[in-house]
Amino acid sequence: MPDDVTTLAPITYRVAMPEPATHEFEVEMRVPALPERDTAEIVFPTWAPGSYLVRDFVRHVFRLTVTDGRGQALARERLDKQRWRIRTGGRPFVVRYRVFAFEASVRTSFLDDSHGYWNGTSMFFHMAGELARPCRVTVVPPARSGWRVATALPRARGGYAAADFDDLVDAPFEIGTHETRSFAVGRTKFELALYGRCNADTARLVDILRRIVVATGNMFERHGGFPFDRYLFIVHALPVGSGGLEHRASVTMDIAGLSFEDEAGYKRFADLAAHEFFHAWNVKRIRDAALARFDYTQENYTRLLWLFEGFTDYLAHIIMLRAGVTQPRDFFRMIAEDWPKFATRPGRNETPLDELSFEAWIKQYKPSDNFINRAVSYYEKGLWTGMALDLELRLATGGRRGLPEMFRWIWERFGRAGRPVDETTVRDAAAAMAGRRLDRFFDRYVRGTDDLPLPALWRRAGLKVAPRAEWDESAKPPADRDRARARRARAWTGIALHPERTLVRNVIPDSPAWRAGITFSDDIVAVDGARVNPLTFAKRVGDRDPGDRVRIAYFRRDLLREATLTLAESPERALSVDADARANKRAAAARTGWLGQGRGA
Numbered sequence: 001m002p003d004d005v006t007t008l009a010p011i012t013y014r015v016a017m018p019e020p021a022t023h024e025f026e027v028e029m030r031v032p033a034l035p036e037r038d039t040a041e042i043v044f045p046t047w048a049p050g051s052y053l054v055r056d057f058v059r060h061v062f063r064l065t066v067t068d069g070r071g072q073a074l075a076r077e078r079l080d081k082q083r084w085r086i087r088t089g090g091r092p093f094v095v096r097y098r099v100f101a102f103e104a105s106v107r108t109s110f111l112d113d114s115h116g117y118w119n120g121t122s123m124f125f126h127m128a129g130e131l132a133r134p135c136r137v138t139v140v141p142p143a144r145s146g147w148r149v150a151t152a153l154p155r156a157r158g159g160y161a162a163a164d165f166d167d168l169v170d171a172p173f174e175i176g177t178h179e180t181r182s183f184a185v186g187r188t189k190f191e192l193a194l195y196g197r198c199n200a201d202t203a204r205l206v207d208i209l210r211r212i213v214v215a216t217g218n219m220f221e222r223h224g225g226f227p228f229d230r231y232l233f234i235v236h237a238l239p240v241g242s243g244g245l246e247h248r249a250s251v252t253m254d255i256a257g258l259s260f261e262d263e264a265g266y267k268r269f270a271d272l273a274a275h276e277f278f279h280a281w282n283v284k285r286i287r288d289a290a291l292a293r294f295d296y297t298q299e300n301y302t303r304l305l306w307l308f309e310g311f312t313d314y315l316a317h318i319i320m321l322r323a324g325v326t327q328p329r330d331f332f333r334m335i336a337e338d339w340p341k342f343a344t345r346p347g348r349n350e351t352p353l354d355e356l357s358f359e360a361w362i363k364q365y366k367p368s369d370n371f372i373n374r375a376v377s378y379y380e381k382g383l384w385t386g387m388a389l390d391l392e393l394r395l396a397t398g399g400r401r402g403l404p405e406m407f408r409w410i411w412e413r414f415g416r417a418g419r420p421v422d423e424t425t426v427r428d429a430a431a432a433m434a435g436r437r438l439d440r441f442f443d444r445y446v447r448g449t450d451d452l453p454l455p456a457l458w459r460r461a462g463l464k465v466a467p468r469a470e471w472d473e474s475a476k477p478p479a480d481r482d483r484a485r486a487r488r489a490r491a492w493t494g495i496a497l498h499p500e501r502t503l504v505r506n507v508i509p510d511s512p513a514w515r516a517g518i519t520f521s522d523d524i525v526a527v528d529g530a531r532v533n534p535l536t537f538a539k540r541v542g543d544r545d546p547g548d549r550v551r552i553a554y555f556r557r558d559l560l561r562e563a564t565l566t567l568a569e570s571p572e573r574a575l576s577v578d579a580d581a582r583a584n585k586r587a588a589a590a591r592t593g594w595l596g597q598g599r600g601a
């Protein structure tokens, strides 16, 4: 095996799509002569970095042929589901195959008569042991389609150049008639490739991206600037969905294209864009040893997804505030709406955050029916843990330093230098910010399962936070027309239904329904003899009071059953969150540092 494959002739890929209606890309991979080797192994990736699930992309590969330079078939042996050994005799060889591309997601590939898209790990074989070999890609759009190509890879000789396989599969391709926009911040160029039907004002989307890019750049660099010359936002406007996949110099974001009739659509877009753009540093450059060198053939275990995803989720809200895309009242509303959901999740303190990260491959991405009761997403818990750490830092420093400054510290000492981080790095960074060790924080909330102390931290940082039962009229008398609805929220079964169906998605342990034996996938048909649908189920239950007995009829598989349960009072409480005008000086300073100069009050 050669010592340094980076100086070798590149592997070239050609991707054609002559029949988009088949949803099949035609891929040709040309491997130059490897005179020192009698055989070569080609390997298809099994997962997409950024999405921690074994996806077996090779299941979409068809019509595989391997020939020498003259078109003669070469002997090959399949070694496992994703690996072939080819008898090359040291000669150059050509691998041809088709990829069925019909999964519209940021992690996969898709082709139809409207566009083509791929995320590289679902498209390209690599040579075993030669991930560092340079790559070239040429793209052949359908004849007379007028389709254009958008990718973060630089152009080279009629195609695109990648330094190595990591680089190749870290640059998704969008091919079609997408709308394009561009803007510059300093010397860095940003591009938007927008595919699909979208009712947003595109100029406003570009304005949001520009604000987010500037606010994030300022977080990491004292004088702005970015660790790339060019960055591409590929945005797919689809009927539903919101999701993104981060790359070093680009991102793919799936948005609900027709959701921009009000401000909420723009705020969701900003939230997703801020999360993904923060990843250009956090996880793509600030990363641990497990994610610094990918093994594409199996799980790559990391204990830091709470840092890479949860803290990113949290800081997206801070970025939006600093970008002026949202105001403190939006931030307070997020706390008011999302904290009660988290605080009543039965599974939130079952497993330490670092363990939730480690087992992402088999839990988060393959949730079992009882996930809500026995686990929690490291995104969700990581967000609140990030907020708690930010507040600890602000309180320790009179508001001067917090999580953004901690990330700059990590970036300057590790990410920028290409040094991998680990939990100790984060502990050291937090200590450098606070001026004292905060190991107890990490022991309790990252390694341990103690309840996050956010309500107390909010109070100390100058917020007025009050839980309020929706039906509690003394706190805030509802208008008459809302009175009945508010009252209905009081009686509680512990059942959560699937959206749009009467199928039981979850039953809270020890709730009335749990004690009455109702379980996952029971199909509820009636409450007290009256037929219900997903909308009327909650109403029929809400007609009754805590302590009342109700009969619930349901199908378990094909058998009709009935349970009688005694309703309880709902444990769910809404929050009201606001800046506390009477906060003391210390609290006000922490709050100002946290939410921005003069914007805290």
Ligand SMILES: [Zn+2]
Pocket: 246, 275, 276, 279, 308, 309, 312
């Ligand atoms: Zn993310």
